[in-house]
Amino acid sequence: MTRGWRLEIALAGMFAIGFAACRDPSEDSPDTEPGGDVVVTYWRHHHGPELDALAVLIERFEAENPGIKIDLRAYPYPVYTTKVVASISAGKGPDLINIHNSWMYGYMKSGLIEPVPEEVMSAEELERDFFPLLGSFRRHSAYYAVPIGAGSLGLLYNKALFRKAGLDPDRPPRTWSELADAAQALTVRDRHGRLLQAGASLGMPDGQGWNYFVDVVLPQAGADLLAADGRSVAWDSPEGRRGLEWYTGFITRHRVNSPLFPADFEAFRLGLSAMFVTGNWDVGKLRSLAPDLELGIAPLPASDEGVRATFGSAWGNAVTRSASSSVRDAAWKLVRFLTSYESMKFWWSRTGEVPMRRQVLEDEEFLAEAALLEPFLEQMPYADASLKKDEGVYMRAVFGVIRDVVLEGDDPGRALHAGAGKINAMLARE
Amino acid sequence: VASRRLRLGTRGWAMLFVAPAVAFFLLVNILPMLYTLFLSLHDWNQLSPQKSFIFLENYIALFSDPAFLRSLFNTFVYALITVPFSLSLSLLVALLLNSGIRAVGMFRTIYFLPVITSIVATGYIWKWLYDPTFGPINQGLALFGWQFPFLKNTATALPSIALMSVWKTLGFNVVIFLASLQGIPDYVYEAARIDGTSRWRTFWRLTLPLLNPTVVFLSVMGVMNALKVFGEIFVMAEDIPYDSTTSVVYEIVRTSFTSNRMGYGAAMTMVLFLLIGGITLFQMKVLSRKFQY
Numbered sequence: 263m264t265r266g267w268r269l270e271i272a273l274a275g276m277f278a279i280g281f282a283a284c285r286d287p288s289e290d291s292p293d294t295e296p297g298g299d300v301v302v303t304y305w306r307h308h309h310g311p312e313l314d315a316l317a318v319l320i321e322r323f324e325a326e327n328p329g330i331k332i333d334l335r336a337y338p339y340p341v342y343t344t345k346v347v348a349s350i351s352a353g354k355g356p357d358l359i360n361i362h363n364s365w366m367y368g369y370m371k372s373g374l375i376e377p378v379p380e381e382v383m384s385a386e387e388l389e390r391d392f393f394p395l396l397g398s399f400r401r402h403s404a405y406y407a408v409p410i411g412a413g414s415l416g417l418l419y420n421k422a423l424f425r426k427a428g429l430d431p432d433r434p435p436r437t438w439s440e441l442a443d444a445a446q447a448l449t450v451r452d453r454h455g456r457l458l459q460a461g462a463s464l465g466m467p468d469g470q471g472w473n474y475f476v477d478v479v480l481p482q483a484g485a486d487l488l489a490a491d492g493r494s495v496a497w498d499s500p501e502g503r504r505g506l507e508w509y510t511g512f513i514t515r516h517r518v519n520s521p522l523f524p525a526d527f528e529a530f531r532l533g534l535s536a537m538f539v540t541g542n543w544d545v546g547k548l549r550s551l552a553p554d555l556e557l558g559i560a561p562l563p564a565s566d567e568g569v570r571a572t573f574g575s576a577w578g579n580a581v582t583r584s585a586s587s588s589v590r591d592a593a594w595k596l597v598r599f600l601t602s603y604e605s606m607k608f609w610w611s612r613t614g615e616v617p618m619r620r621q622v623l624e625d626e627e628f629l630a631e632a633a634l635l636e637p638f639l640e641q642m643p644y645a646d647a648s649l650k651k652d653e654g655v656y657m658r659a660v661f662g663v664i665r666d667v668v669l670e671g672d673d674p675g676r677a678l679h680a681g682a683g684k685i686n687a688m689l690a691r692e
Numbered sequence: 693v694a695s696r697r698l699r700l701g702t703r704g705w706a707m708l709f710v711a712p713a714v715a716f717f718l719l720v721n722i723l724p725m726l727y728t729l730f731l732s733l734h735d736w737n738q739l740s741p742q743k744s745f746i747f748l749e750n751y752i753a754l755f756s757d758p759a760f761l762r763s764l765f766n767t768f769v770y771a772l773i774t775v776p777f778s779l780s781l782s783l784l785v786a787l788l789l790n791s792g793i794r795a796v797g798m799f800r801t802i803y804f805l806p807v808i809t810s811i812v813a814t815g816y817i818w819k820w821l822y823d824p825t826f827g828p829i830n831q832g833l834a835l836f837g838w839q840f841p842f843l844k845n846t847a848t849a850l851p852s853i854a855l856m857s858v859w860k861t862l863g864f865n866v867v868i869f870l871a872s873l874q875g876i877p878d879y880v881y882e883a884a885r886i887d888g889t890s891r892w893r894t895f896w897r898l899t900l901p902l903l904n905p906t907v908v909f910l911s912v913m914g915v916m917n918a919l920k921v922f923g924e925i926f927v928m929a930e931d932i933p934y935d936s937t938t939s940v941v942y943e944i945v946r947t948s949f950t951s952n953r954m955g956y957g958a959a960m961t962m963v964l965f966l967l968i969g970g971i972t973l974f975q976m977k978v979l980s981r982k983f984q985y
Contacts, residue, residue: 344949347738368952372739454837468931522824522844654950661932669846669934684759 299331300592302585305356306334307342315612316600323599330592350374350582357585358593360577361407363398364653367692370401375580377404382594392618393642395574398649407578408601411615413541414572414645415470415478416637417441417563418548421556423448423459423536434560438482438508441537441563445518448536461518463526463538465510467664470573471526474539474562476660477573477648480505482565487648493690498682506674510667521668531555541575542638546614561637574645576618616642651692659684725965731958738952750959760960762935763943766850770939771918773854774861779910781858782865783903787895789866790873800870804863811860815927818856819843846934853928853937857921865910872906873899901981908979912972919968940964 306312313336320332335356337345343365349355351374361369369375378388388396388405395414399407421431427448435441445461452458467475476497480487483505486496497505513519519535527544529535531552539562548557564570579597581590599605606617607628616639622628623643629636650656663681666672732750736743754760785803789796806814821827822842830839842852876899884894900907922941929937940960948957 347952351738351741368737368739372737374739456834456837456839522839522841524825652951654946658932662935665846665934 299329300588301331301333302358302589302593302596303333303335303356304358304593304596305342305346306336306360307339308336309339309613311613315609318612319600319605319608320596323596326599327592327595330595332596347374350584353584355582355584357589358579358581358596361580363395363407363409363574363576363578363647364650366399366401366406366578367649367651369580370406371692373583375406375582376585376590377406378408378597379594382598383408391620393574393620393645395576395642395645395647396618398574398576398647399578407580408597409576409578409618410600410606410609411613412574412576412618412642412645413543413615414574414638414641415474415539415541415562416572416641417537417539417560418530418544419537419558419560420530420533420535421558423533424558427536431556431558434558435537435563436560437563437568438566442512442516442518445512445537446516449516449518457517457520457523458534460520460523460529460535461516461537462512463519463523463529463535465512465514465519465664465668466521466526467661469526469538470540472657472660472664473573473575475505475509475664476656477646478562478571479509481571482569483508484567484569492649492651494686495682495689498679502678503675506663506667506678510664510674513668514671541573542614542616542635543575545634559634559637561641570641570644572641572645574642574647652688655688656685728958728961731955732962734955736953736955738948738954743955746955750956751963753956754959754963759935759938760940760943763938763940766936767919767921767939770850770854770857770921771915773851774857774918775911775914777854778858778861778865778914779907782862782910783869785862785866786869786873787899789870796870800863800867803866806860807863809860811923812927814856814860815924819928822852843928843930846936849929849934849937853924856928857918857924861914861917865914868906868910869903872903876902904979904981908976911979912975915971915975916968919964919971 306316313334316334320334324330324332346355346359346361359375361375383405385403385405388408392408393412395412396405396409399405399409417434419434424431424434424444429444429447435444441462445464447461448459449457449461450459463469464471464474476487480497480502483501485499485501485505488494489496513521523529524532524534526535526538527540527548530538531548533552533555545557545559548555561570562572579600581593581597585593600609601618603617603619603621606619606622609615610617610628610632614635616622616635617628620643622639629639632639659681662684663677666677666680667674731743733745733747734743735746735749789799793799821829824830824839824841824844827842829842833840841848843849880898880902881894884898889897920941921939922945925933925937925939925942933942941964944957944960944964947953947960
């Protein structure tokens with residue numbers, strides 16, 4: 263080997279070491295602090311009100327549990343999952359994470375997170391005390407995450423526009439037929455037939471539209487969502503078609519909305535739409551962006567046969583496989599503390615999320631305080647989120663189904679069949 | 693001995709200066725590329741620690757995957773709209789600017805501004821321009837009772853995004869064309885004038901052939917960029933794009949990071965890499981013409 267080559271190799275080595283030294287030392291999270299405290303690393307996505315609430319709760323927890331320290335870190339939502347997944351697969355991830363119920367399947371299946379130990383909270387206890395939406399955190403009869411708060415979809419309506427159209431602002435539509443009738447009464451067009459005011463921002467998949475369609479409209483129309491073996495969807499059926507026709511009918515038949523009209527939240531906020539469907543998470547934002555809007559909130563209308571349904575959404579707390587055994591116990595202790603009824607009520611006061619424990623429905627004091635959210639709370643006993651496995655693929659296919667009917671004028675049965683095909687390919691693979 | 697030391701010293705110094713660039717290139721380009729090739733031969737869901745070797749199965753699955761094939765088709769349509777349109781329009785603008793008008797510098801700057809503006813900013817502005825209700829274009833059309841859907845229709849969305857892209861890349865092409873036009877010696881045109889050649893004929897028989905290297909360069913760059921389109925789609929298409937507005941890179945990002953299917957996403961990346969490489973070679977072979985002043 264010549265001297266020249268030796269130099270080249272030395273240089274290459276130097277750069278390799280240099281790059282290796284570039285890793286972020288703050289990523290290393292020691293299990294114990296010098297003082298002997300157990301440190302639980304807890305990752306969440308960044309959401310201001312939640313972090314403020316957590317800071318208070320964690321302070322209380324640490325005071326009650328000397329010897330445990332919580333290292334809370336928040337990451338922007340768009341990078342959160344990528345960061346969690348990459349770090350846990352690299353074996354140096356957080357001990358505790360917050361995780362949405364729609365992502366649970368992949369996390370549970372791959373063993374990225376641990377089931378809730380019996381001695382922390384047994385399955386019987388969880389099922390007795392929590393709303394059934396908790397089922398979206400279950401796999402093979404074990405639960406993998408415990409939520410603090412939750413949300414459900416409700417019907418938001420503009421009372422002033424109701425009054426203007428001669429409708430009773432204190433009697434929102436309660437059934438499918440009433441919803442369609444009210445929407446038609448609330449629609450305003452110009453002389454060219456162009457929509458000036460949407461009676462209801464319904465019929466498109468955007469926003470919560472696709473969740474409303476899949477987890478509310480389809481079951482209300484009598485369609486089953488998933489085949490028993492979980493390997494295909496069951497809504498490629500006459501009932502499914504009925505649901506799709508009803509939902510897209512707001513645009514194609516009743517013409518109370520248009521794909522060219524502003525999106526639901528925007529249109530409602532500006533007073534250009536009289537009704538739309540969204541979750542309690544949008545209420546605070548709406549009230550701050552449009553303080554003068556006379557907001558009415560109602561449970562989602564039942565089908566004409568009286569079937570009630572709503573879509574539920576919740577963020578659970580899950581312990582990851584990165585947690586060592588001593589940290590794991592401390593982490594579950596924190597989860598138990600955060601998901602106590604007392605913590606849930608505090609959480610509600612800061613974040614507007616509905617408590618996940620059933621006892622809230624008997625708490626008169628709380629119900630009086632939370633009057634605005636009552637329609638969402640009222641629906642919690644039947645709020646549900648069906649299993650979608652790879653939610654991204656499922657969602658895209660449903661967007662395709664609704665768009666094919668609304669934008670392309672496709673036959674609803676054919677569109678439904680095509681969408682089911684895309685989802686079934688994914689379900690069979692997952 | 694002295695000369696030998698000097699030779700080694702020169703080589704050593706050269707290596708020292710080149711090393712950072714080489715190390716960077718190796719770590720940021722070559723290694724990830726090899727790793728992508730490795731991943732593309734494996735079934736790996738990012739959530740699980742298991743990577744199982746499946747050889748070419750990902751590649752075979754790709755060619756019967758309607759979502760991927762559709763994105764491939766869309767990407768080619770996008771390239772077919774943007775590249776020829778952008779090249780001919782920018783050549784026209786460059787010829788106008790080269791025809792002796794005043795304040796060429798100012799116009800060049802104006803045309804170049806969109807090139808240096810972030811795609812997120814321009815994307816949002818065009819989204820607003822295209823808005824069916826609040827957008828100025830449709831506000832104007834509304835006077836006649838018309839409404840054009842632009843991004844809100846499966847058929848018009850991709851051409852609308854491509855139009856924005858033409859506007860955005862125009863300045864870059866204009867500047868390069870202008871520089872080449874100014875590099876063509878005057879005596880060539882003088883000879884043509886003396887021969888009494890028409891302006892039209894001068895353009896086709898003289899200017900265009902002499903611009904050939906520039907045309908090759910710009911079309912190769914244009915096609916490469918068009919095949920890699922992502923930002924335009926990400927910003928301007930609906931949050932969940934129509935099947936008619938996905939691009940290959942969009943599909944790669946979605947598969948790898950939303951569905952966590954890293955192996956399958958890597959196979960898509962390799963296919964795109966080979967396609968771009970192949971098309972670039974083809975373009976350079978077919979479009980290049982030898983000429984002499």
